[in-house]
Each structure stands twice: as structure tokens, then as C-alpha cells.
Amino acid sequence: MGRIQLEKVTKSFGEVNVIPPLDLEINDGEFVVFVGPSGCGKSTLLRLIAGLEDVTSGKIEIDGTNATELAPAQRGLAMVFQSYALYPHMSVRKNIAFPMKMAKVPQDEQKRRIDAAAKALNLTDYLDRRPGQLSGGQRQRVAIGRAIVREPQAFLFDEPLSNLDAALRVGMRLEIMELHERLATTMIYVTHDQVEAMTMADKIVVLRAGHIEQVGSPLELYHNPRNEFVAGFIGSPKMNLLKGDTARQHGAATVGVRPEHIAVSTTEGLWQGKVNVAEHLGSDTFLHVNDHGLGSEPLTVRVDGELPVKHGDTIFMTPDTSKMHRFDDEGLRL
Amino acid sequence: MARAVTNRRKAIVTVAAWLIAIAIFFPIFWIVVLSFKTEGNAIKDPLEVLTSAWTFDSYATVQERSNYFRHFWNSVILSVGSTVLGLIIAVPAAWAMAFVPGKRTKDVLMWMLSTKMLPPVGVLVPIYLIFRDLGLLDSRIGLVIVLTLINLPIIVWMLYTYFREIPGEILEAARMDGATLRDEIIHVLTPMAVPGIASTLLLNIILAWNEAFWTLNLTAAKAAPLTAFIASYSSPEGLFYAKLSAASTMAIAPILIMGWFSQKQLVRGLTFGAVK
Numbered sequence: 286m287g288r289i290q291l292e293k294v295t296k297s298f299g300e301v302n303v304i305p306p307l308d309l310e311i312n313d314g315e316f317v318v319f320v321g322p323s324g325c326g327k328s329t330l331l332r333l334i335a336g337l338e339d340v341t342s343g344k345i346e347i348d349g350t351n352a353t354e355l356a357p358a359q360r361g362l363a364m365v366f367q368s369y370a371l372y373p374h375m376s377v378r379k380n381i382a383f384p385m386k387m388a389k390v391p392q393d394e395q396k397r398r399i400d401a402a403a404k405a406l407n408l409t410d411y412l413d414r415r416p417g418q419l420s421g422g423q424r425q426r427v428a429i430g431r432a433i434v435r436e437p438q439a440f441l442f443d444e445p446l447s448n449l450d451a452a453l454r455v456g457m458r459l460e461i462m463e464l465h466e467r468l469a470t471t472m473i474y475v476t477h478d479q480v481e482a483m484t485m486a487d488k489i490v491v492l493r494a495g496h497i498e499q500v501g502s503p504l505e506l507y508h509n510p511r512n513e514f515v516a517g518f519i520g521s522p523k524m525n526l527l528k529g530d531t532a533r534q535h536g537a538a539t540v541g542v543r544p545e546h547i548a549v550s551t552t553e554g555l556w557q558g559k560v561n562v563a564e565h566l567g568s569d570t571f572l573h574v575n576d577h578g579l580g581s582e583p584l585t586v587r588v589d590g591e592l593p594v595k596h597g598d599t600i601f602m603t604p605d606t607s608k609m610h611r612f613d614d615e616g617l618r619l
Numbered sequence: 620m621a622r623a624v625t626n627r628r629k630a631i632v633t634v635a636a637w638l639i640a641i642a643i644f645f646p647i648f649w650i651v652v653l654s655f656k657t658e659g660n661a662i663k664d665p666l667e668v669l670t671s672a673w674t675f676d677s678y679a680t681v682q683e684r685s686n687y688f689r690h691f692w693n694s695v696i697l698s699v700g701s702t703v704l705g706l707i708i709a710v711p712a713a714w715a716m717a718f719v720p721g722k723r724t725k726d727v728l729m730w731m732l733s734t735k736m737l738p739p740v741g742v743l744v745p746i747y748l749i750f751r752d753l754g755l756l757d758s759r760i761g762l763v764i765v766l767t768l769i770n771l772p773i774i775v776w777m778l779y780t781y782f783r784e785i786p787g788e789i790l791e792a793a794r795m796d797g798a799t800l801r802d803e804i805i806h807v808l809t810p811m812a813v814p815g816i817a818s819t820l821l822l823n824i825i826l827a828w829n830e831a832f833w834t835l836n837l838t839a840a841k842a843a844p845l846t847a848f849i850a851s852y853s854s855p856e857g858l859f860y861a862k863l864s865a866a867s868t869m870a871i872a873p874i875l876i877m878g879w880f881s882q883k884q885l886v887r888g889l890t891f892g893a894v895k
Contacts, residue, residue, distance in 0.1 A: 335795060337791050337794065356794075357791075357794045358794065358795060358796065358797035358798070362795070363795065364791075364792070366788045366791070366792060367788075368786060370786065370789045370791065371789075371792075372792075372793075372807055373811060374813075383793070383796050383798075383806075384795075384797055387796055387798050387802060388797050431792075431796070435796070435797075
């Protein structure tokens with residue numbers, strides 16, 4: 286079915302090498318998330334798989350057949366774009382029907398699939414509207430509907446939720462996850478939002494400057510980041526990375542402690558510092574602590590929402606050394 | 620209103636705008652007036668012209684002396700033919716330049732536009748000779764080709780501007796959905812660009828309709844459009860103002876009417892992309 290394999294794939298735009306030789310295996314039915322800061326090549330990688338960009342060298346195999354030279358439509362993949370990319374001059378029905386029209390699917394089969402997709406995506410009442418008359422969330426659903434009816438080997442999502450407001454984003458996130466459960470089709474999802482990556486993925490691929498920094502399940506990356514970059518990128522709020530004496534005490538060039546792995550007390554502890562900002566989320570509070578003598582960066586600490594702390598308070602912090610991450614000079618995990 | 624505009628200022632601007640508009644429109648108005656006068660009255664002082672008797676004589680004479688409808692029909696064939704042919708060539712060209720630009724695309728566009736800066740008379744002799752050798756002189760097909768080539772840079776430029784406004788992701792979506800290049804242009808790009816294509820079409824029909832240099836120089840009788848029809852009433856001596864005016868009125872009326880009905884589309888098309 287939807288097994289995708291990249292072998293030594295590279296991509297250059299003129300002189301600029303965007304993707305250095307890269308190998309990746311995506312198994313059938315997996316929900317894979319490409320995550321990384323902007324400009325890390327995650328969208329380019331997705332477009333290479335889609336066939337919207339040609340690889341400079343290397344091989345892309347889809348389902349055991351060499352797809353490197355195949356046109357996008359022949360790869361059996363469906364894509365959902367960040368801008369939705371709906372056809373503005375066609376009704377929702379025609380938008381969803383378009384890939385089937387191109388594939389010359391018989392009319393009654395087209396109708397059956399459109400109705401099924403519309404029902405699943407709550408679009409039945411909107412089939413005769415134009416995309417311009419729909420809300421952002423509805424447009425995104427039409428884009429997904431257009432992808433579903435093709436019954437693809439794999440779905441490709443290019444930052445599909447970044448144009449939606451926060452509440453809708455959470456809702457659509459769940460919908461996409463449910464869709465994955467129901468269809469059990471391979472999905473590749475590109476995002477710069479590590480929360481989306483953590484919550485949705487079976488497997489996360491962390492990218493930086495075209496390089497794969499680490500591949501693994503969300504919890505694997507959380508517990509065992511291979512290097513400093515992954516450690517800092519996965520997890521919210523970000524992991525505290527400390528250098529200098531503190532690190533040397535633990536026999537490393539850098540140590541990392543997650544904000545949730547630091548115990549806070551108002552009376553005693555290993556480190557002392559002054560609260561600069563307290564972000565109260567209700568259930569939790571994130572403290573940004575200065576004057577801790579451990580480096581120039583403020584420390585981030587997660588505490589219970591009930592703890593009464595405010596700007597200017599002095600607090601004591603004790604890291605959980607068993608959950609500390611140690612990295613060498615090159616940023617690699619020790 | 621963001622800015623305070625006094626009534627006095629408003630009045631001055633309004634009057635000035637009307638004066639300029641009337642000054643620009645006056646020659647056309649005067650042609651129409653003269654066309655309803657006798658040759659004798661047409662050359663009198665303006666006030667006397669206005670007060671003199673109105674008559675259809677000039678129209679009758681013009682109708683008698685030449686075949687208006689043959690010229691009209693030629694004008695239609697040349698303007699519509701050259702515009703349609705131009706669009707068929709320009710749509711794929713503009714697609715390529717807008718969506719798969721190369722390093723030199725901008726240069727090619729500039730070069731195309733620069734051909735419009737060349738005085739046409741500079742290439743009259745070679746084109747005339749080519750037409751003579753190919754037997755295209757005074758033929759509609761020959762003129763359609765020449766008018767197409769003349770207006771092609773403008774058609775490509777206009778379409779290029781409109782196409783650039785269309786997000787590339789939509790075309791990529793079509794490609795993912797299995798559309799061939801042909802499907803992509805026919806089912807997605809063209810329908811989305813309809814407003815732009817329509818105003819390009821209208822503007823080029825007008826340009827081709829009014830084109831006088833090539834239509835006068837490359838035709839004699841058979842393929843001559845309305846421009847030649849007008850020119851035939853101008854003469855170095857004798858009285859011809861009224862007849863010339865009648866011929867001009869008849870020649871510009873169709874395009875004026877078309878322009879009147881499509882002005883909304885034209886303005887929308889010409890300002891398209893200027894404001895987002």
C-alpha cells in the first residue's frame with residue numbers, strides 16, 4: 286500500500302543545496318510528521334515526494350515502484366495545501382469531483398464518493414457553494430475531501446492548519462487524526478509546530494537545514510533526544526540548556542533540564558533565582574527565572590498553577606538529575 | 620472622510636474635471652455635428668455651424684460612394700481574428716512566463732515590449748516585400764497575421780500580469796489531482812483568469828480596430844477595413860469635412876458602443892493587480 290522510501294535523495298536550487306543526501310523510510314499506514322524550523326527543507330522534502338519538485342539525485346520509491354521520474358498524479362498521492370488551493374470558480378462538489386473527473390471515474394461512482402466524503406466531513410449542506418462562501422475550516426475540509434475521494438496511497442499535508450485560528454486548529458487536528466484512524470492510510474504531515482508533531486505523529490522526523498536530526502516516536506524524541514537541537518526543539522516550553530560549571534559537574538559540555546523536571550520551593554533548593562515573568566495558564570504556571578547564576582539565558586520552570594508566585598519573588602529550584610540530558614562538545618547525547 | 624474637503628475646493632475640482640473631460644471629448648462631438656451638415660456649412664464659423672440646418676446628405680453620399688458594410692466586416696474579421704489568434708498564442712506563453720519563469724524571462728518580456736517602441740515604418744519595406752512575395756498584400760489573412768504580431772507583446776504582457784496574480788499552489792493542486800498541462804490551462808487557469816482574459820480581449824479588439832498604419836499600407840480594396848474607408852474621404856482639395864465626418868462617425872460608432880457596454884469590464888481589467 287503506502288510504503289514510501291527515499292534513498293540518497295538530494296535537492297539543489299542552482300548552487301544552493303537544500304537537501305543533502307537523505308534516506309528515509311515511511312511504513313504503510315504510518316502518520317509521519319516532518320517538523321523543523323522554517324527553512325529547514327521540510328516542505329521541499331514533501332514536494333519532492335509529491336513530485337512537484339524534481340530530485341537532483343537519488344531515488345524515491347512508492348509502494349515498491351520507482352517513482353522518481355513519475356508525474357505527481359501518477360504517484361497515487363493526494364496533497365492538502367496550506368492555502369487550501371481550492372478552485373475558486375468551481376462549487377464544492379466540483380472541487381471534490383475534480384480529481385475523479387481527471388481520472389475519468391464513472392459518474393455514479395463519483396457521486397457515491399462525493400456524498401460519502403461530504404458526509405464524513407460535514408459538508409453535505411455546502412456542496413453547491415463556492416469556496417469563497419465558506420469559512421477557513423470548511424475550506425480546509427473541502428481540501429481534505431478532494432484528497433480523500435482519490436483514495437490515495439498516502440496523504441501529504443503541507444502545514445494545513447497554520448491558516449486557522451487556535452480553536453479551529455485543535456478541532457481540525459482531531460479530525461485529521463480520526464481520519465487517519467478510519468482510513469489507516471499513510472499520512473505525511475509537515476508542520477513547524479512541535480505541539481502538532483507531538484500530538485499527531487506515530488513517527489516524527491526532525492529536520493534542520495535539510496538534514497534529518499532524528500527519527501522516532503514522539504516520546505522517544507522527548508525522552509532520548511539524540512542531540513541538543515532535538516532536545517531544544519521537542520517539548521514545550523523549551524528545555525533549559527546549561528553550559529559551564531553546572532554542565533562540568535555532570536561531566537558534559539551541556540546539560541539539559543526540561544521545565545517540568547525542576548522542583549520549585551520557596552524555602553530551599555539547589556539553585557536560587559528571581560522570577561521575572563510568571564505565565565499563569567490555570568493548571569500550570571511557567572516561570573521565567575533570572576539571576577540564577579547559571580548563565581545568561583533565563584531558566585524556564587513549570588510549576589503547579591496553585592503555587593502563589595509573582596514577578597520579583599525569590600525561588601529555589603532543584604533539578605531532577607535522573608531526567609537530566611547530557612551533551613558533548615558537538616551537541617551529541619552522552 | 621479622512622481629509623477635510625471644503626465645498627469650495629470640491630466645486631473647483633469638479634468644474635476643472637468637467638472642463639478637461641469636455642475638452643477631450645469635444646473633437647468627437649464636433650465630428651458628429653459636422654457629419655450632419657452640408658459641405659458648405661461644415662467649414663463655417665463654429666457658431667454658424669451649430670445654427671445651420673441639419674441634414675443626412677453626407678451619410679447618403681458616403682453610403683452611395685462606398686460600401687460601408689464590406690469595410691465594417693473587414694474590420695470585424697481583422698480585429699476579432701487577430702485578437703483570438705493572439706490569445707491562442709499568448710495564453711500558453713504567459714502561462715510559461717508566469718509559472719515556470721527562467722533566468723531570462725524578465726528580459727524576454729522587456730524585449731517583447733521594446734518591439735512596440737520601434738517606429739512601424741522602420742519595418743514597412745521588408746514586411747511589404749515579404750507580403751508581396753507571399754501574395755498576402757490586400758488579404759485579410761495577411762493583415763490578421765500582422766495585427767496579431769503587432770499586438771502580441773501587449774496581449775502577453777497583460778495576461779502575464781493577470782496570471783501572476785493566480786496562486787501557483789492552485790495549479791499544483793490541479794497537477795496533484797491528475798490534470799495534464801492541457802487540463803490545467805483549460806479547466807483551472809483560464810476560468811480563473813476570465814476577467815483578465817476578457818479585458819485583454821476587449822482592449823485588443825479596440826487596438827486592432829483602430830490600427831491605421833498597417834491596414835492602410837498593406838491593403839488596397841479587398842481587405843480594407845474602416846480605417847481605409849475613412850481615409851478615402853480625405854483629400855488635398857475640395858470640400859470634404861462633412862463626408863469625412865460622416866465616414867468617421869460610422870467607423871467609430873461600433874467600437875464606441877462596444878466600449879460603452881464593456882467599460883466596467885475594461886476598467887476592472889486594466890486596474891487588476893494594481894490594488895490587492
